[in-house]
Amino acid sequence: MSSSPAPTRPTRFSLAVRDSSTMLRRNLLHARRHPSLTLNLLLTPVMLLLLFVYIFGGAMSGGAGRSAYLAYLVPGILLMTIGSTVIGTAVSVSTDMSEGIIARFRTMAIHRGSVLVGHVVGSVLRSVLSVVLVAAVGVAIGFRSSGAGVLDWLAAFGLIVLFALALTWIAVGTGLVSPTAEAASNNALPLILLPLLSSAFVPLRSMPGWFRPIAHYQPFTPAVETLRGLLLGTEIGDSWWIALVWCLGLAVLGHVWSTSKFGQDAN
Structure with missing residues (x-):
């Protein structure tokens, strides 16, 4: 009689993918059960869009x-x-840490990094969906992309995903070092304030001379100029590679910071 083949043992990579998928599903379910947090965060860019277009647009x-x-x-x-x-x-990560669910996960036979990967992938997906929703509001009030071809749209989408990945890793690190969800929300506020200090609302040339270097040498300005050039067909210059360096640098920094802090908490 021929013996049946021995079952194939799952590899470490396949286990990591399986556990990360489980954590991703968990985070997406949490987001679906608590939509108010995402909707409240979406209100800020939507309200600013409507405010600056209809109230300040004529003057600016x-x-x-x-x-x-x-x-x-x-x-x-x-x-x-x-x-x-x-x-x-950041709030979700801090909540997981303070409520003890992470400590429970560490007692289970799951891949350690899957907890962070689930948060990161879920956050990037929510960010892309949020961008689509806000873009729909922009189109509804009259925004039109002129001069953008298929390659421009693909490059714009790639920039949005990469930028979301970079900021997400920074947010994960912020959540890990914050003792409470409220502290995490406050510590992550620069991620909303920095765009106000960039070329998102007014050109750099309209800013005071002493302030222009602050607005120029920060991650949002080159990313905004690159996305604007891709969508509107305007000159991008060297903004694209500066934005790429910022995104990769922030992603690496956030990843190292987050994994190091997560590993310290496990000891």
Whole structure:
């Protein structure tokens, strides 16, 4: 009689993928059961979009018209949406840490990094969905992308995903070092404030000379200029590679910070 083949043992990679998928599903279910947090964070970019277009648009357009200012404003609001959305990730991570669920996961036979991967992938998916929803509001009030081809749209989508990944890892680290959910929300506020200090709302040339370096040498400005160029067909210059360096640098920094802190808490 021929013996049946021995069952194949799952590899470490397959176990990591399986556990990460489980953690991702858990985070998405939590987001679905508590939609108020995501909706509240979405209100900030939507309200700013409507406020600056309909209240300040006429004055800030410099005579070019409200529609021209809307086209200028939307790319910055889209990236601001990512910064607003990932604050929910910082709160979620901090809540998991303070409520003891992470300690329970550590007693189970699951891949250690899957907990963080679930938070990160879930956050990136929520960020992309939030950007789509805010973009829909922009289109509804008159935003139109001019001069953007298929490659431009693909590059814009890639930039949004990469930017969301970078900010998410920073938000995860923020949540891990925050003792409470309220502290995590406060500590992550720069992710909303930095776009206000960038070229998202007004050109750099309109800012005071002493402030321009602050606005220029920060992650949101090159990312905004790159996204604006891709969607509107304007000049990008060297903004694209500066934005790429910022995204990769923040992603690596956030990953190292988060995994190091998560490992320390396990000891």
